[in-house]
Amino acid sequence: MIMRWMSLAIVLFTAALALAHVQLEVRDAYVPQPPPGQTMGVVFMTVRNRTSNALSLLGVRSDVASKCELHTHVHADGRMRMEAVRSVLLPAGRDTEFRPGGLHVMLFGLKRALRSGDQVPLTLELSDGTTLRAVANVRDTRR
Ligand SMILES: [Cu+2]
Numbered sequence: 390m391i392m393r394w395m396s397l398a399i400v401l402f403t404a405a406l407a408l409a410h411v412q413l414e415v416r417d418a419y420v421p422q423p424p425p426g427q428t429m430g431v432v433f434m435t436v437r438n439r440t441s442n443a444l445s446l447l448g449v450r451s452d453v454a455s456k457c458e459l460h461t462h463v464h465a466d467g468r469m470r471m472e473a474v475r476s477v478l479l480p481a482g483r484d485t486e487f488r489p490g491g492l493h494v495m496l497f498g499l500k501r502a503l504r505s506g507d508q509v510p511l512t513l514e515l516s517d518g519t520t521l522r523a524v525a526n527v528r529d530t531r532r
Pocket residue numbers: 460461471472493494495
């Protein structure tokens with residue numbers, strides 16, 4: 390009987406863990422291959438918040454860069470310019486897109502050259518205190 394309860398507890402625990410991982414989903418994360426010698430990069434991705442609560446993305450870390458920043462583009466004086474933002478709202482049940490001309494993650498101080506096919510590990514820091522790991526693929530977008 391005890392064994393049965395224990396195995397039920399393990400099943401429930403495993404289910405809870407699995408649930409924690411599907412609450413947020415990162416899709417199509419990529420880094421356009423930076424030109425040779427460039428020490429900056431940018432990450433685009435789609436983040437889906439599968440929970441029924443709004444969450445905020447507070448920051449991103451990656452071991453390929455000395456610093457990451459959340460950025461958006463703003464129109465000012467008829468021109469587009471990038472601006473750092475403190476956080477990005479992830480509305481409940483919706484996709485939030487990081488794409489060219491809009492939200493993006495800046496990678497500053499790249500520690501190595503990024504080439505097409507490389508994988509860039511990302512850690513997303515969320516407002517509920519959790520973190521989420523994702524991988525962005527380096528793509529040659531000039532072709
Ligand atoms: Cu930027």
